[in-house]
Amino acid sequence: MAAAIANPSVSIQDLSLNFGVMSVLKTLNLDVAEGEFIVLLGPSGCGKSTLLNCIAGLLDISEGRIFIKGKNVTWEEPKDRGIGMVFQSYALYPQMTVEKNLSFGLRVAGVPKDEIAKRIARAAEILQIEPLLQRKPSALSGGQRQRVAIGRALVRDVDVFLFDEPLSNLDAKLRSELRVEIKLLHRRLQNTMIYVTHDQIEAMTLADRIAVMKGGVIQQLDAPQTIYNRPVNRFVAGFLGSPAMNFLKGELEAGDVPVFKADGISVPLGRYAFDGDNGRAARPCIFGIRPEHIALGDAAKAMPFTAESTVEIVDPMGSDTLVWTKLGGQIVSFRVEADKMLSNGDAIRIGFDPARASLFDAQSDSRL
Amino acid sequence: MSSLAQPEMSNSERPNQLFRNLNAKVASIPMILTALAVFVGGTAWTVLYSFTNSKLLPRLNFVGVDQYYRLWATPRWLVSIENLLIYGIISLVFSLVIGFVLAALLDQKIRFEDTFRTIFLYPFALSFIVTGLVWQWLLNPDFGIQRVVRDLGWTSFSFDPLYNSSIVIYGISIAALWQGTGLIMCLMLAGLRGIDEDIWKAARVDGIPMWKTYLFIVIPMMRPVFITTLVIIAAGIVKVYDLVVAQTSGGPGIASEVPAKYVYDYMFFAQNLGQGFAASTMMLLSVVIVIVPWAYLEFGGKKRG
Amino acid sequence: MAEIAASVPAQANALRRDAAGPSGTKPRHVLSRRNIFLYGTLIMVALYYLLPLYVMVVTSLKGMPEIRLGNIFSPPLEITFEPWVKAWSQACTGLNCDGLSRGFWNSVRITVPSVLLSIAIASVNGYALANWRFKGADTFFIILIVGAFIPYQVMIYPIVIILREIGIYGTLTGLVIVHSIFGMPILTLLFRNYFTSMPEELFRAARVDGAGFWGIYLRIMLPMSMPIFVVAIILQVTGIWNDFLFGVVYTRPDTYPMTVQLNNIVNSVQGVKEYNVNMAATILTGLVPLIVYFVSGKLFVRGIAAGAVKG
Numbered sequence: 001m002a003a004a005i006a007n008p009s010v011s012i013q014d015l016s017l018n019f020g021v022m023s024v025l026k027t028l029n030l031d032v033a034e035g036e037f038i039v040l041l042g043p044s045g046c047g048k049s050t051l052l053n054c055i056a057g058l059l060d061i062s063e064g065r066i067f068i069k070g071k072n073v074t075w076e077e078p079k080d081r082g083i084g085m086v087f088q089s090y091a092l093y094p095q096m097t098v099e100k101n102l103s104f105g106l107r108v109a110g111v112p113k114d115e116i117a118k119r120i121a122r123a124a125e126i127l128q129i130e131p132l133l134q135r136k137p138s139a140l141s142g143g144q145r146q147r148v149a150i151g152r153a154l155v156r157d158v159d160v161f162l163f164d165e166p167l168s169n170l171d172a173k174l175r176s177e178l179r180v181e182i183k184l185l186h187r188r189l190q191n192t193m194i195y196v197t198h199d200q201i202e203a204m205t206l207a208d209r210i211a212v213m214k215g216g217v218i219q220q221l222d223a224p225q226t227i228y229n230r231p232v233n234r235f236v237a238g239f240l241g242s243p244a245m246n247f248l249k250g251e252l253e254a255g256d257v258p259v260f261k262a263d264g265i266s267v268p269l270g271r272y273a274f275d276g277d278n279g280r281a282a283r284p285c286i287f288g289i290r291p292e293h294i295a296l297g298d299a300a301k302a303m304p305f306t307a308e309s310t311v312e313i314v315d316p317m318g319s320d321t322l323v324w325t326k327l328g329g330q331i332v333s334f335r336v337e338a339d340k341m342l343s344n345g346d347a348i349r350i351g352f353d354p355a356r357a358s359l360f361d362a363q364s365d366s367r368l
Numbered sequence: 369m370s371s372l373a374q375p376e377m378s379n380s381e382r383p384n385q386l387f388r389n390l391n392a393k394v395a396s397i398p399m400i401l402t403a404l405a406v407f408v409g410g411t412a413w414t415v416l417y418s419f420t421n422s423k424l425l426p427r428l429n430f431v432g433v434d435q436y437y438r439l440w441a442t443p444r445w446l447v448s449i450e451n452l453l454i455y456g457i458i459s460l461v462f463s464l465v466i467g468f469v470l471a472a473l474l475d476q477k478i479r480f481e482d483t484f485r486t487i488f489l490y491p492f493a494l495s496f497i498v499t500g501l502v503w504q505w506l507l508n509p510d511f512g513i514q515r516v517v518r519d520l521g522w523t524s525f526s527f528d529p530l531y532n533s534s535i536v537i538y539g540i541s542i543a544a545l546w547q548g549t550g551l552i553m554c555l556m557l558a559g560l561r562g563i564d565e566d567i568w569k570a571a572r573v574d575g576i577p578m579w580k581t582y583l584f585i586v587i588p589m590m591r592p593v594f595i596t597t598l599v600i601i602a603a604g605i606v607k608v609y610d611l612v613v614a615q616t617s618g619g620p621g622i623a624s625e626v627p628a629k630y631v632y633d634y635m636f637f638a639q640n641l642g643q644g645f646a647a648s649t650m651m652l653l654s655v656v657i658v659i660v661p662w663a664y665l666e667f668g669g670k671k672r673g
Numbered sequence: 674m675a676e677i678a679a680s681v682p683a684q685a686n687a688l689r690r691d692a693a694g695p696s697g698t699k700p701r702h703v704l705s706r707r708n709i710f711l712y713g714t715l716i717m718v719a720l721y722y723l724l725p726l727y728v729m730v731v732t733s734l735k736g737m738p739e740i741r742l743g744n745i746f747s748p749p750l751e752i753t754f755e756p757w758v759k760a761w762s763q764a765c766t767g768l769n770c771d772g773l774s775r776g777f778w779n780s781v782r783i784t785v786p787s788v789l790l791s792i793a794i795a796s797v798n799g800y801a802l803a804n805w806r807f808k809g810a811d812t813f814f815i816i817l818i819v820g821a822f823i824p825y826q827v828m829i830y831p832i833v834i835i836l837r838e839i840g841i842y843g844t845l846t847g848l849v850i851v852h853s854i855f856g857m858p859i860l861t862l863l864f865r866n867y868f869t870s871m872p873e874e875l876f877r878a879a880r881v882d883g884a885g886f887w888g889i890y891l892r893i894m895l896p897m898s899m900p901i902f903v904v905a906i907i908l909q910v911t912g913i914w915n916d917f918l919f920g921v922v923y924t925r926p927d928t929y930p931m932t933v934q935l936n937n938i939v940n941s942v943q944g945v946k947e948y949n950v951n952m953a954a955t956i957l958t959g960l961v962p963l964i965v966y967f968v969s970g971k972l973f974v975r976g977i978a979a980g981a982v983k984g
Contacts, residue, residue, distance in 0.1 A: 079881065079883030084881065409831065485974075486967070496915070610932075617940060
């Protein structure tokens with residue numbers, strides 16, 4: 001975990017959640033700084049949405065405590081936690097106009113009318129939904145609906161925004177547009193935001209820090225670049241990055257300069273930054289290298305490690321081309337520019353810098 | 369609830385489980401009372417008192433299985449059981465067959481489907497009392513179908529099920545089928561509509577005749593619908609009461625008596641509560657025999673998890 | 674038959690254009706053997722289903738002499754509304770001779786509050802079960818559903834005792850409560866399934882907005898569930914109007930519902946049988962559910978499919 005945060009906006013301490021015998025969240029700890037944008041990232045079923053619902057107070061937890069703005073809200077009602085929430089399916093009340101949707105929570109809380117009008121006007125202005133205020137949700141497009149849903153959280157004038165996969169129901173184009181809008185919104189409001197997604201691009205672009213989750217446990221919590229370049233285990237390494245990281249099975253040979261050995265290749269790891277003494281003990285391990293970190297031809301010659309190989313398959317992807325080849329007897333892919341003319345069977349030279357690689361213990365899958 | 373202003377630390381304690389969702393619990397009191405006091409309590413009470421010799425008033429004077437012994441020695445009860453069996457078999461077989469055939473006919477993308485369905489189903493909107501009285505009139509030997517046929521010249525024609533003790537239960541079954549098959553048709557039609565269109569396309573491409581497709585492909589696929597329908601029909605059979613009261617009042621003699629009527633008469637007229645309780649417990653037992661295997665098949669085999 | 678007209682030019686075209694084989698729309702035979710069989714069967718069955726209704730109506734419009742002489746299927750030679758008037762306001766039920774109107778108004782006074790109360794209770798039950806699951810709630814629900822299969826005869830006497838203890842045995846209030854109890858399993862199931870099918874996130878959004886149990890029910894759920902309420906009303910109006918057993922057990926002769934009174938009129942042994950009056954009375958009793966049925970159409974089908982468990 002990163003260093004303790006002095007005055008966390010949201011603090012989750014030893015949180016566990018069990019459904020019967022099934023443990024969904026396991027003694028989870030998370031501190032979110034004031035104004036920070038945290039993304040909870042993971043495959044479906046990893047507990048990320050469950051965690052968000054616990055923070056919102058929509059699920060009763062089994063163990064632990066939740067603080068928001070220094071106040072223990074573990075057993076508070078959702079409305080008393082100072083949170084606003086945006087849902088994947090928008091969850092707009094179908095029988096109410098946009099304006100009534102926005103004001104519902106305020107009316108329930110008995111906020112004076114002129115104050116309601118003021119807050120709606122501000123939210124509508126920020127989200128540019130003024131012309132839609134008198135429409136019913138059924139008359140809105142997906143993107144407009146999600147804007148109204150964000151507006152509903154906005155008018156509550158809260159400290160913490162919770163987003164539960166807000167863009168998953170939108171098509172690719174709208175998704176990237178709204179992603180930018182959410183980023184601008186965060187910059188303008190400077191609120192704490194906790195954002196759940198399974199989309200790594202959303203996570204990489206939006207987050208100050210990403211919490212990668214699996215099986216109810218936070219695997220790694222760090223800045224996006226750190227998570228991308230120094231994943232703590234094989235799961236995180238494989239989950240982030242598209243196309244996915246290459247993994248080569250082999251042996252770590254200890255020595256003054258540790259070496260990774262697989263069928264016919266040996267990669268000197270002098271430049272690789274081991275965690276502590278991990279380079280001193282020989283063991284079976286997995287060598288991970290991202291496709292974009294493998295160079296081809298002349299560029300490969302300049303790399304600390306190079307090898308000869310032949311092209312197996314060429315996958316043109318438009319902006320670039322993915323080439324599949326064999327290294328150490330195992331399939332490896334790498335990226336080249338789209339104008340590189342390669343075809344099956346071509347002899348090539350590839351190379352990479354082991355400093356950019358990730359090495360994992362074959363047993364525990366954790367980073368060496 | 370927890371929204372009350374409380375000192376910071378005491379709030380970290382888990383609140384009393386009893387008071388969480390308090391409103392939901394208060395709102396569920398009628399349901400809880402009904403489930404416990406009426407359904408569980410009432411059933412247990414009746415079963416318990418069936419072992420007593422209660423007459424005009426329920427008294428806890430246990431006599432073992434005496435009431436059951438007497439029940440199975442009473443001709444009227446035996447007739448009731450026999451009638452229920454005949455009525456039950458006729459209802460099951462005919463309403464399933466007729467209901468399915470009508471549903472299959474309506475499923476042929478015909479015109480006026482809504483009109484036909486409306487006609488086949490309207491009797492179901494009528495009460496058993498109305499049904500019973502209409503069929504009492506139609507089957508009246510002096511004015512009804514028998515008279516009409518005789519007037520046509522066939523003077524020896526005889527069709528008087530309601531006045532002939534050996535076939536009276538069939539007369540009642542005719543009325544019951546008229547009232548109830550529309551419902552079965554609707555359930556079957558829903559089942560047929562639930563079958564993937566592609567199945568029909570595949571069968572057509574393979575050149576399988578329509579009746580074979582129904583018999584060997586569609587009906588096996590509709591197994592869940594058939595089972596549900598079967599349970600619905602069976603539960604209705606055990607309850608048959610109003611129809612008999614309206615159509616024959618159990619007559620001629622005791623020829624068309626049914627268990628539900630036996631229970632009612634012993635509880636409220638014969639002032640022999642113990643007999644009524646024993647008979648109703650037997651009815652419960654017969655439902656249990658139908659429901660338990662079904663519930664086992666439906667829910668027992670595939671436990672969640 | 675529009676199809677004949679449509680298919681003829683299509684066939685002609687096909688012949689003209691291509692002698693080698695068929696082309697264009699497939700020729701359709703309106704009077705194919707299949708259609709004759711199909712529609713013939715359906716029409717025969719439909720006539721069978723309509724026959725009792727027809728006989729009821731024609732009998733009720735005839736005078737007694739015509740009934741004694743004639744055929745039950747023949748239309749009335751001389752239409753008379755006398756039997757209807759008599760059934761409504763003069764027919765005798767043993768004790769009094771003020772006709773079915775008394776039973777009609779009793780049934781109205783039973784049905785309206787029973788429908789409202791049973792739906793109010795069951796919709797709140799269903800909502801609590803779908804959205805506010807508390808420990809043990811599902812157990813009660815399972816008992817309720819299993820209870821729907823228990824023959825009424827098993828529970829009627831204990832309920833007599835309960836109502837007598839409260840002091841409402843024999844009153845309309847008592848019967849209204851009985852209808853609410855026995856309507857609860859199926860209606861609760863209906864509403865629970867409906868509310869469960871609504872997006873859960875809507876409920877969560879309303880909670881974040883600060884609405885409580887009743888606030889969400891009244892302001893979010895209720896306005897969204899009008900169709901299911903209509904289905905429930907149809908189900909309950911026909912079910913309660915058609916009830917006989919509870920009426921005869923839990924009310925007294927002066928508060929008997931229409932079905933019980935009808936049965937007493939028709940099956941009373943005293944006096945000369947007036948079949949035309951009986952049939953008029955029978956139609957009058959069946960009229961309310963029939964109107965509900967014909968007006969509601971598809972919703973009725975949806976209701977009974979959901980309520981079929983009631984048997």
